[in-house]
Structure formats: C-alpha cells, structure tokens
Amino acid sequence: MTLLKIENLTKIYIRGAETVKALDSVSFSVNNGEFVAITGPSGSGKTTLLHILGCLDRPTSGEVYIDDKAVGKMNDKELDNIRRLKIGFIFQQFYLLPELNVIENIKLPLLFSGNPKKIGEEYLNEILDTLGILKRKNHKPKELSGGEMQRVAIARALVNKPEFILADEPTANLDSENSIKIFELLKRLVEKGITVIVVTHNNELASLAERRIKLKDGRIIST
Amino acid sequence: MTFREIAFKNLFRHKVRNFLTLLGIITSVTVLYSILSFNKSFINNLNEELNKTGVHFMVVPAGCPHEVASLVLHGAVIPKFLQTDIEDKLKEKLDKQYDVLSPILVFQLPNQEKQRIDLIYGLEMDNVKNLKPWWKVIGKTPQKENEILIGFEIADHDKIKIGDKYKLNNKEYEVSGIIEKTTSKDDAFIYIPLKEAQTILAQKDGITAIGVKLKNAEALNDTIDRLSREIPGIQIVTINQILTSISTLAAGARVLSLSVVAIAILISTIGILNVILMTVFERTQEIGMMRAIGASRAHIFRIIIEESVILSTLGGLIGILLALLLSKGIEKFVKSFMPYVPQGDLVVFDLKLGILCFFFTVFLGLIAGLYPAFRATKISPIEAIKG
Ligand SMILES: Nc1ncnc2c1ncn2[C@@H]1O[C@H](COP(=O)(O)OP(=O)(O)OP(=O)(O)O)[C@@H](O)[C@H]1O
Ligand SMILES: [Mg+2]
Numbered sequence: 037m038t039l040l041k042i043e044n045l046t047k048i049y050i051r052g053a054e055t056v057k058a059l060d061s062v063s064f065s066v067n068n069g070e071f072v073a074i075t076g077p078s079g080s081g082k083t084t085l086l087h088i089l090g091c092l093d094r095p096t097s098g099e100v101y102i103d104d105k106a107v108g109k110m111n112d113k114e115l116d117n118i119r120r121l122k123i124g125f126i127f128q129q130f131y132l133l134p135e136l137n138v139i140e141n142i143k144l145p146l147l148f149s150g151n152p153k154k155i156g157e158e159y160l161n162e163i164l165d166t167l168g169i170l171k172r173k174n175h176k177p178k179e180l181s182g183g184e185m186q187r188v189a190i191a192r193a194l195v196n197k198p199e200f201i202l203a204d205e206p207t208a209n210l211d212s213e214n215s216i217k218i219f220e221l222l223k224r225l226v227e228k229g230i231t232v233i234v235v236t237h238n239n240e241l242a243s244l245a246e247r248r249i250k251l252k253d254g255r256i257i258s259t
Numbered sequence: 260m261t262f263r264e265i266a267f268k269n270l271f272r273h274k275v276r277n278f279l280t281l282l283g284i285i286t287s288v289t290v291l292y293s294i295l296s297f298n299k300s301f302i303n304n305l306n307e308e309l310n311k312t313g314v315h316f317m318v319v320p321a322g323c324p325h326e327v328a329s330l331v332l333h334g335a336v337i338p339k340f341l342q343t344d345i346e347d348k349l350k351e352k353l354d355k356q357y358d359v360l361s362p363i364l365v366f367q368l369p370n371q372e373k374q375r376i377d378l379i380y381g382l383e384m385d386n387v388k389n390l391k392p393w394w395k396v397i398g399k400t401p402q403k404e405n406e407i408l409i410g411f412e413i414a415d416h417d418k419i420k421i422g423d424k425y426k427l428n429n430k431e432y433e434v435s436g437i438i439e440k441t442t443s444k445d446d447a448f449i450y451i452p453l454k455e456a457q458t459i460l461a462q463k464d465g466i467t468a469i470g471v472k473l474k475n476a477e478a479l480n481d482t483i484d485r486l487s488r489e490i491p492g493i494q495i496v497t498i499n500q501i502l503t504s505i506s507t508l509a510a511g512a513r514v515l516s517l518s519v520v521a522i523a524i525l526i527s528t529i530g531i532l533n534v535i536l537m538t539v540f541e542r543t544q545e546i547g548m549m550r551a552i553g554a555s556r557a558h559i560f561r562i563i564i565e566e567s568v569i570l571s572t573l574g575g576l577i578g579i580l581l582a583l584l585l586s587k588g589i590e591k592f593v594k595s596f597m598p599y600v601p602q603g604d605l606v607v608f609d610l611k612l613g614i615l616c617f618f619f620t621v622f623l624g625l626i627a628g629l630y631p632a633f634r635a636t637k638i639s640p641i642e643a644i645k646g
Contacts (some may be wrong), residue, residue, distance in 0.1 A: 083645065092551055092640045111553075120553030127644055131548035135268040140260050148553035182262060192552065 038104075039200060039231050040066040040089065045098035047084050047254075058084040059095070060254040068199075071226040072233045073242035076251035079129065082235045083204055085251070089233065090123055091115045101198075120149040124193030126203035128184045132177040132192075139164075139173045142191045151198050163191045167221060183214035190221060200231035203240045219244045262558070266565035269538065280534045281574050282528035284620065288578025291520045292616045293589045296582070298513050299612065304601035307503060308443075309498050313389035314359055314470035315479055316486065316497040318486075323494060333410035337365070341493065343464035348490050349471070353482070359472035362388035364456045364465055364631050372426060373417075379427070380448045381456020384408075390470055391445065397421065398436035401452060406435035408450035427451070428459050443600045524623065527574075531627035535567045539635045544637055547643020556636040564625065571624020575617040583608055 042240045047059040058081045066072055074082050077191050085153055086098060087093040091107055100107040101119065110118070119125075139160065146155060164170040166188040169180075177185055186206060201222070205213035219241050222232050226246075250258045270277050320339040346362055353360070364381035382390065384401045387408075398421040401408055407427075409419055414437045424431045432451065440446060457465050473482060483495050539546070546559055582589070586606035594600045 039423045058263050090551065116553060116555050119551065125548075127548065127551075129544070129644070131545060131644070133265070133545060135267075135272055136260075136265070143260055144549070145552045147262070148266075148549070148555070148558055196553070 037071075038065050039068045039102070039140070041101040041104075042089070042103070043099050044098065045085070045088060047081070047088065047093075048096045056094075057254050059088075062251075062254070062256055063098075064249060064256060064259050066200075066231060066233065068231055069226060069229050070231055070247055071223060071245045072231075072247045072249060073245035074233065074235045074249045074251065075237070075239065075242045076257075078237075080204070080249055080251040082255040084254075086202050086204050086233070086235055090125060091118050105197065120145065121196055122199045124196070124198035124201045126186070126189050126193050126201060126206045128205040128208045130177075130182075130189045132185055132188055134177055137174050137176055138169060138188050141188055142195055145192060145195050151196075153197055155195060155197065159197075160195070163194050166224070167191050180219045181214075182210050183217060186210060186214070186218055187221070189202050190218070191206070194225070194230075196228065200233060201225065203232070203234040204239065205235055207236065207238065215241060216244075260303055262393060262561045263569070265533050265561050269562075270566060270569060271537070273534070276534055276537075277570065280527070280530045281570060281577075283523075283530045284571060284574025285518060285578040285581060287523040287527045288575050288616060288620050289582040290516075290523065292579050292582040292591075292613065293515050293586070294513065294520060295616065296586075296607060296609050296612055297590070297593055298509065298617075299609065300603070300605045300607050301509055301601065302506060304603045304605065305502060305509075307603075308393065308601040309502050310497060311392050312470075313392060314361065314498065315476060315494050316471055316483060317501070318345065318469040318471065319467070337467060339467075340364075341466045341469065343466075345490065345493060346464070346466060346469060349469060349486070351368055352486055352489055353471070353473075356474050356478070356482075357471055358474055359386060359389045359470065361390060361470040362453060362466040363390075363468050363470065364462070365467045366452060366456070366460055368427060368459065370427075377413075377427065378448045379459070380450045380452065381453045383453050384450075386470070389472065394441065394445070395439040396436040396558050397439060398434070401435045401450075402451050404455055405432050406452075407432045408436045408438060409434050410438055410448045410450075410464075411440040413449060414633055425449070428502065430459075442594075442603065467565055467620050472516040484646070487634045496506065503546075528623045528627045531567050531624055532630060533562060533572055534570075535631040536634065538566065539563060539631045539638075543638055544643045546638045547640040548606070550638070550640035551644060557581045559638070560632045563635045564628040567624045567628030567631070568621060571581040571620050571627070574624075575620030576582050579613050579616055582606065615623075 040149055042062060045059050045062040046057070049056040049058055062085065074085065085095070088095050094108065102122065107115070107118075111215060112244050133144070136144070142160065142164070164173060167190060169184055169187050169191065172180060172184060172188075177188070180188065186209075203222070207218050210218065215238065222234060223244065226232050234245065242248050248258070249256060318341065319337070320341050323337055323339055348358060361383060366379050368377045368379050370377045387394065387400050396408065398581070407425060409425070413419065418436055419425065419437065421437060422432055423434045424473065425434055427449070438445065457463055473479060481496070483497065487493070487495055586604070590604065590606045594605070
C-alpha cells in the first residue's frame with residue numbers, strides 16, 4: 037500500500053537576486069514498510085526533500101500525499117497533528133534537552149501530542165530495551181556516548197508509534213561501528229512494519245537499505 | 260512531566276544568571292512590601308496615638324515653622340520660648356473652660372559626665388496621664404521635685420534601675436519610674452518636673468508649649484479663633500493639624516521612596532525579559548526540534564512564559580518573606596529618617612498587602628515573558644534544525 041506519493045515536487049529558494057532550484061520536479065512513491073535511503077552529493081536537495089516530506093516546509097509547486105491526503109491542503113493544526121502522530125524525526129545533532137533525563141526526553145513528544153494512543157510505561161520500556169538503553173533510563177544526556185544519545189533520539193521518534201521515520205544524516209556524528217548499529221536498529225523497525233526514510237552520504241550504509249533514491253542538483257537520477 | 264517542569268528544569272541551565280535576576284526581583288519586592296506596609300501602619304498608629312492624646316491643641320511660639328510646631332507634642336526641641344505671661348493669659352481667657360492645661364519645656368542639656376547631650380522634657384507630672392495615656396510606667400510617676408522618669412532607650416543603654424541616681428547639671432535626681440519601650444522618640448527623653456526643668460535652664464517661667472484640653476470640644480474652633488486674636492505672639496496647632504502635617508511629611512517621603520522602588524521594579528522586570536530572551540536565542544535549535552516533533556506554537560509559548568512566571572513567583576514569595584524576616588531591621592532604619600514616629604510596629608504582616616504585592620510581581624513576570632515567548636513562537640523549525 038502506498039504511504040507517500042510525491043508528485044512533481046519543486047522547491048525554489050530566493051536568495052536576493054539569485055534563485056536556487058533545490059528540488060526540480062521530483063516524483064516517487066514510498067510503500068508501507070519500505071526502508072529507503074536517499075543519497076546524493078552535498079547541496080543536491082536531500083534535506084530540502086526531507087523537510088517537505090516531514091511537513092516542516094512547503095514546496096514551491098507539486099504535491100505530497102500522505103495516506104492519499106494532500107499535504108498542501110492542510111492547515112497548521114492538521115500539519116501539527118501529522119508531525120505528532122504519523123512522523124518520527126531523527127536529527128543529525130540529536131537535540132536532546134540537557135536538563136531532562138533519558139526517559140523524560142523520550143516522553144517529550146507525548147506531552148505535545150497529549151498521548152492520544154495512551155502509550156504507557158510498558159511500551160516505553162520495550163523501546164528502551166530494543167535500543168539497548170534501558171539501563172540509561174535516568175541518566176542525563178551529557179552522561180551518554182554519541183551512539184547512546186542517538187538511540188535516545190530514535191526512541192523519542194518512536195514514542196508516538198509513528199507510521200514513518202524521517203532521519204537526516206543520523207550517523208554523521210557517529211563512528212562507523214555505531215553508525216552500523218543505528219542502521220541495524222532502523223532495519224529492525226522496518227521489520228516491525230515502520231517505514232523508514234533516511235538521508236545519508238555513506239554508500240556503505242545506504243546499501244543496507246532495500247531501496248535507494250539518488251539525487252543530483254535537485255533531480256532524481258535513480259530510484 | 261509538564262510544561263512547568265520543563266521550564267523549571269531549564270532555569271537550572273544557567274544557575275548564576277537566573278539567580279542574579281531572581282535577586283533583583285527579591286530586592287525590589289522586599290522594598291516595595293516594606294514601604295507599603297510601613298506607610299499603612301504609620302498612618303494607622305499615628306492616628307491612634309494622637310487620638311489617645313488627651314489634648315485638643317498645642318500653643319507654641321508664633322513664627323515657629325508649622326511642621327516643627329506640629330512636632331512639639333513629641334518632644335521636638337525648638338529654640339524659642341513662649342512669653343512668660345502666656346500661661347496666665349491663656350487661663351484667664353479660657354475662664355475655667357478647660358480640663359487640661361499642661362505647659363511643657365523641652366530642651367537639650369549637655370551631660371559632662373557621660374559625654375553626650377541629654378534630651379529633657381519638663382512637664383507637670385499630673386499631666387502625664389493626659390498627654391501620654393499609652394505609656395506603661397514601671398515604678399511610678401515622679402511625686403517629688405527630685406524624682407524623674409526615664410525613657411526606655413536611656414534606661415537600657417545606661418542600665419538604669421528604679422531608685423538609681425541620675426545627675427543633671429550636677430544635681431542628683433532619683434529615678435522613680437522607667438517608661439516601657441514605645442519604639443517612638445519618647446524612648447530617648449528624660450522627663451522631669453516642670454519647675455526643675457525651668458531651674459536647670461535658668462528660665463524661671465520658660466515654656467516651649469502648652470497642651471490644652473477644653474471642657475467642651477465643640478467650642479474648639481471658636482476658642483482657637485478667639486485665642487489667636489486676643490493673645491499676640493502665639494500660634495495654635497490642633498491635633499488634626501499635627502496629624503495632617505505629619506501625614507504630609509510621611510506622604511512626601513513615601514512618594515519619593517515609591518518612585519525609587521518603581522525604578523527598581525522596572526529594572527528587574529527588564530532583567531527578567533533579558534534573561535528569558537537570552538534563553539530563547541540560545542535555544543533556537545531546541546525550539547525548532549520541539550516544533551518538528553509536534554509542539555504547537557502555543558506549546559512553545561507556554562514553555563517560555565512559564566519560565567518567567569516561575570522566576571517572578573519565586574522572587575515575589577521570597578521577597579515578601581524576606582521583608583517580614585527583616586522587618587525589625589528595616590523599621591529601625593526607616594525610623595531613623597522620620598521626624599515623628601508613633602509607637603508600635605511599623606512593618607507588620609498584612610495578608611492583603613502581601614497577596615497584592617505577590618500578584619503584582621507575578622503579573623510583571625507575565626508581562627516580561629510575553630515578548631520572548633512571542634519571539635520563540637516565530638522560530639521556524641526548518642531554520643532551526645538545518646542538517
Ligand atoms: N533556506 C535556504 N535559502 C536558500 N537556499 C537554500 C536554503 N536551504 C537550502 N538552500 C539551497 O538549496 C540547495 C539544496 O540544499 P539541501 O540542504 O537540501 O542540500 P543537501 O543535499 O541536504 O546537502 P548536504 O548534504 O550538504 O546536507 C543548496 O544549494 C542550498 O544552498
Ligand atoms: Mg542536508
């Protein structure tokens with residue numbers, strides 16, 4: 037079943053007199069349960085594409101359909117709800133709140149969503165266990181290693197039981213051993229039925245995904 | 260976990276910065292509460308005290324500045340005497356229509372032995388209960404011409420007990436009574452029989468002022484008019500005028516001090532605004548992240564405004580508590596500036612006033628947080644979290 041349908045997506049940035057075409061008529065679809073890696077050289081539009089898929093930014097033209105619903109027609113409130121309940125974000129910089137401990141950081145999205153899916157301690161412990169950070173539950177971020185911090189961030193992305201995960205270079209700040217671990221974790225999420233779309237520079241890691249979309253100068257050169 | 264908890268925990272990220280801001284708020288609130296409470300009790304106590312005084316008006320020398328004339332009841336030392344015949348003239352004009360007619364003589368007397376200046380208040384001892392009905396005298400009011408009454412401060416300082424001797428101008432007097440603490444200027448005086456005071460000063464009929472209570476209070480205005488017309492060289496100050504002019508003095512001091520507090524409060528409010536705005540700027544990326552993972556603009560607004568409300572709530576609470584804790588010290592300090600101080604505690608716990616000051620502070624915190632919170636809602640998640 038199709039989860040995401042992207043049609044003729046174009047994004048033009050205007051910088052003074054100059055215009056930059058970050059995305060140029062990009063079209064593709066992603067099915068439920070797919071593991072997609074988006075690769076391409078720096079400046080090719082990967083982050084721009086991910087932001088539009090994540091309902092953080094709007095395209096100049098074209099449309100994104102999530103579960104057959106056009107994102108362009110949604111208001112701010114509907115977009116907030118999509119971000120809360122359908123999408124899990126993972127960032128290159130982790131962005132954990134330093135004063136909150138691991139479990140509090142992970143529960144943060146529940147505060148914003150109001151926890152409509154009634155997620156309880158049991159599920160929280162399950163993801164912590166899966167990610168190998170159960171023992172770190174009450175630690176502050178500064179007491180964790182980079183790999184652990186990113187696993188906390190993944191747990192945070194999973195807490196609202198999203199349909200898909202968007203990750204922008206989640207391993208850029210990690211060594212290769214930890215990077216592979218993170219990709220293996222993402223793979224296990226896919227096995228559980230979650231769709232994962234991950235941006236990476238690293239070809240070796242990208243080959244761990246089932247499918248690869250290559251971008252260059254805002255265009256898809258292979259899917 | 261709640262928005263408040265997040266805001267609260269975040270305040271610990273910059274302990275020193277936020278603590279200093281808090282200190283600013285606490286100081287302003289402490290001073291604000293003290294001044295407001297002080298003024299309220301000041302007027303109340305003053306009213307009460309003057310109402311208890313058993314005289315209707317004071318006769319003082321003409322040409323004495325009005326404010327100073329108002330203070331004679333409380334032992335202001337004025338460098339002028341009533342003419343010697345005034346007391347007789349007054350008695351004649353009043354024609355027995357008075358209950359109390361109490362001449363007093365107030366002056367400063369160098370004390371060689373103790374290397375200081377004593378404040379002497381001469382009066383007819385029978386009139387003590389009329390002029391100062393609130394006094395509690397330990398021992399007894401002087402009955403003989405060599406007996407004196409001592410204010411609390413002097414007794415306390417010199418460790419004087421009843422029956423001790425006290426030397427004034429080389430003559431020994433016996434302390435027959437000590438006045439219990441009034442916390443007013445009365446505490447600093449030595450009270451001696453009028454005749455003795457006049458002897459010491461070598462002013463046989465010298466009088467600073469005369470306190471008068473009429474038989475019929477309704478005749479007050481007419482009597483004052485008549486006396487002023489018929490006896491030259493005098494000035495008559497009623498208890499009401501005393502009250503008004505002291506209140507005016509106090510109100511002037513209050514306006515001045517309140518404007519200083521207003522500035523302090525303004526500065527500490529800007530202080531809150533400043534630190535909260537700083538955290539918003541520093542946390543641009545975090546706020547962007549929170550937006551990305553589902554926080555609405557309203558959520559972000561709340562997290563930020565809570566921080567400034569927590570700061571101002573803490574500041575308000577601690578400030579008022581501190582004002583109560585330090586009330587004795589603050590009172591002493593302020594009293595040293597006041598020309599006339601009624602007896603009793605002047606910084607007292609006033610629940611209504613405390614609540615008012617507290618909510619005022621919280622309200623200011625809310626105001627100070629508005630702009631930073633608004634700025635935070637304008638942070639775009641994409642700009643903040645660029646990979
Ligand atoms: N806010 C913006 N204003 C103007 N131009 C922008 C903006 N954001 C991105 N661009 C431009 O759009 C193009 C695509 O940028 P994007 O960040 O999507 O690339 P990327 O593939 O993620 O690169 P990298 O691998 O370096 O992260 C680049 O040329 C970039 O300079
Ligand atoms: Mg990028």
